[in-house]
Amino acid sequence: MIHTFTRIGLAMLIGFSAHGQIQQLSATMVSRTARKGQVAQVKAELTYGSDGKMVTYFSAPFKQYLLNNTRGEVSIYDPEKNTVMLQNNYAYGTETSQLYFFLRNKKEDLGLRQMGFTSKDIRFENGLTITRWTAPSRLWKVIKEVELVHKGANPVYMKYVGAKGQVVKKVFFYQYQNLKGTDFPSSITQIDFVTPGDSILSKxxxxxxxxxxxxxxxLLQFSVPANAKVSR
Incomplete structure (x- = not known):
């Protein structure tokens, strides 16, 4: 089973991919998640290459390496135990998350169209472009609609609406930095509404x-030792 902080890391990191003049990229990451008064913090450094390979080293709350690629092949290595967990899931590939679409300058829909969403309507308010997207029928039990808000060319907000019309998730993108011509949000805050009285806040x-x-x-050249024991 993947540790909780590793799942957080996957969710936040799997989207990096090279674009334009960016052939390799390294960054440090801090992710804080709060729920019911409990706060968890993850610290990591990541590097990715133009071939879609990414290696992430988690330094806290404990040491762990995560390797993944465009095909969704994931290795999670524990250097202290010399064990590795292997998974193969396209959802974990480096071309399937929102961050991928930022660095590929595909910010118009952040992958919604690729996932089968269709544009419902568009309006303009106070300098913002607000687009509503209808989810494909296969997702209706979970998500019926997504609202995507742009300021200029950059997304600043997403809202996910559930099957009963309730808001199930909000995502805020801000503190953009320009990386060789590509605007990238250096801060992302996400709120998941589990129940009317319970939510998960992640920054x-x-x-x-x-x-x-x-x-x-x-770090990019790191590979799992050949003698690592496969953990299930």
Whole structure:
């Protein structure tokens, strides 16, 4: 079973992919998640290459390496126990999350159209472009609609509406940085509404961006030791 903080890391990190002049990218990440008065913090450094491979080193709350690629092949390595967990799931690939669409400059719909959503309507308010998307029928038990808000070319907010018309998730994108011509949100806050009285608040911040030759290529070249024991 994947540890909770690793699932958080997957959710936040799997989207990196090279775009334009960015061939390699390294960054540090801090993610804080709060629920019912309990706060969990994850610290990590990541590097990805133009081939879609990404290696993430988690330094807290405990040490762990996560390797994944465009095909959704995931290895989670525990250096202290010398064990590795293997998974193969396209949802974990490096071309399937929102962050991928940011770095590929595909910010118009953040992958909604690719997932089968259809544009419902568009309106303009106070300098913002607000688009509503209808979910494909296969998702109606969970999500019926998504509202995506842009300020200029950059997404700033997403709202997910559930089957009964209730808001199930809100995502805020802000503190954009320009990385060789690509605007990237260095802070992302997400609120998941589990029940009317229960929610999960997550904030992820990226810092210390290093591009191309300045990236941490040593981390990118990391591979799981051949003698690591496969853990299930």
């Amino acid at each position: 992820t911040s990226y810092e210390n961006f290093r591009l191309n030759e300045a990236a941490n290529l040593k």
